[in-house]
Amino acid sequence: MSNLHAPPSFGRASLLHASYDLKRNFSSFKWLLFGGSFLIAWGLVLRYVILASTRLIESGEESGISLLILDKLQLLQRFDWPSYELAICWYLLELCLPLLVMLLSADLLIQDRQARRLRFWQARSHRLSVVLGRCLAKAAILGGILAIAIFSTLALSLSRQSGGFEASLGGAIVMWLLLFFLGLPYIALMSLSSIFASSPIRSLLLAFIGLVIIGWLFSWLANSIAPFALFNSLLPGSHSQLLEQCSASECLPAIGLPILQSSWVLVLSLWLWKRQDI
Amino acid sequence: MSLLECHNLSKSFGTVEALESTNLRLDKGSPIALIGPNGAGKTTFFSLLCNYIQASSGDIKLLGEPIDSAKIQGRIGSLPQDAQLDRELSIVQQLSFLARLQGFSSSAATQEALRVLGLVDLAESADKKPQQLSHGMNKRVLFAQALIGDPELVLLDEPTAGVDPNNARLIRNIIEQQSHKQTFIISSHNIAELEKLCQRVLYIEHGVLQEHQSHQNNTGDSAVIEIELCQEQAEQLRQQLSRLPSFQHAGSRNARHLSIRYNAKEKGFDRQLLELLANSGIEYQQLKKGLSLEDQLFSDSNS
Structure with a gap:
């Protein structure tokens, strides 16, 4: 054998693919633009949504908007975040998370497959290590974005002395973990939809439509045959009820559900990718 | 392996x-x-x-x-x-x-x-x-x-x-x-x-x-020489070749080309061909022993 170098293991190859994707993203104008836009947008959210809402709540004015926020916070208070800032941050991020993650992961491998770059990589590593590597890279980007959003909110909260340092830091870490794991099923979902789509936009639409149709189907089945209610919880996004029933300090076990959702969607996706013509 | x-x-x-x-x-x-x-x-x-x-x-x-x-x-x-x-x-x-x-x-x-x-x-x-x-x-x-x-x-x-x-x-x-x-x-x-x-x-x-299966040089008793002439003299050359004892057949793509099949068992056809070309004043551009891959694959006349 002329090749004296032992090829990397599956896991190592996946990490190499992930780091390559990250390096490529950070070298790309499109992604730098995305990153810059996110920073500006989040800065505006911090100033004009989180800070403004917190001030409204603290002032106790019973204006329309204050009532609206308080109404929402009745839900959030059950979640027991150490400060209003973190509570509003949680609400916003949980609301935006599915769209954010799906947008981030819309072009998981589609353009590489169209440009036939996938063929270079598959000659040297298992095809599934490429897919898994891409998912890892998107998870790393998700983790980074969440960290920026949550810890900037924490900094705002601490600067205004809204809550104790330890409690706020603990709450921020729990929030990061929860949102990170809640985002993973959507990355797995996009890896699945990217098999059937020829462009990121189509992949996004396919994921949305698929989620709606399968959700409707599962609900219909659950209404008809009670044991099928279990299937509902397997769909990405079906975590809200679970989270509303626990407080921030007790909710970490709830990450089991998104892990389960991510696992089965990813396994299905990898199974299909293995059989896919590239 | x-x-x-x-x-x-x-x-x-x-x-x-x-x-x-x-x-x-x-x-x-x-x-x-x-x-x-x-x-x-x-x-x-x-x-x-x-x-x-x-x-x-x-x-x-x-x-x-x-x-x-x-x-x-x-x-x-x-x-x-x-x-x-x-x-x-x-x-x-x-x-x-x-x-x-x-x-x-x-x-x-x-x-x-x-x-x-x-x-x-x-x-x-x-x-x-x-x-x-x-x-x-x-x-x-x-x-x-x-x-x-x-x-x-x-x-x-x-x-x-x-x-x-x-x-x-x-x-x-x-x-x-x-x-x-x-x-x-x-x-x-x-x-x-x-x-x-x-x-x-x-x-x-x-x-x-x-x-x-390559039959570039020989197919049984036959061998092939391809010649590309400088002028449109393929027909003239074909007539002169017919006088050579080992000559069998000549196919042509155009007026400047001949694919000459001859009896491989008789030696000296190459020399005779060169002498014929020199004596008749026919100038050639290219002389190639054996069929080109293209002719082997696609030309019925040479098969």
């Missing part, structure tokens, strides 16, 4: 059978040409060998291993047709990444990337991005990536398509130089180019793949 084994390999796209059931075994050695008309199934067969597409039935072994085995990763290089490099990263970054996937350390991967870029005369462009290079230069980079780590088998799909003659020659030279240690399978429409490079030929038409 065999280079390639196919057992009952076939591929259909819906109702269209792109590759009929194929059994084939090839050993390592000289470069192998994969030839066939458009739509014959060349790219399908090539894609099956590279595991880009799944076979409808049968199996393939490369270097003694199934094509999806981890044991052949890094031992096979391939140049897919129309593949594009990433626009975001430099060439050396992309090739280094590919080398790392083959098990090179970070620094060794950069060295290896520069080595293969040096082979295609592009070491000085290593830090450029693909969009800063011409189409031909990009093609050479793609060719270079197939050579990373000196793989035992290199599969090339149209390696010189869209490349200027000078760079096409560079690629051919590299294949010639490397073919003592690597086996190349080259799919191309350019038969003249393949004839220069390959001693073995796989011919595919209407999804039927077969190993072409």
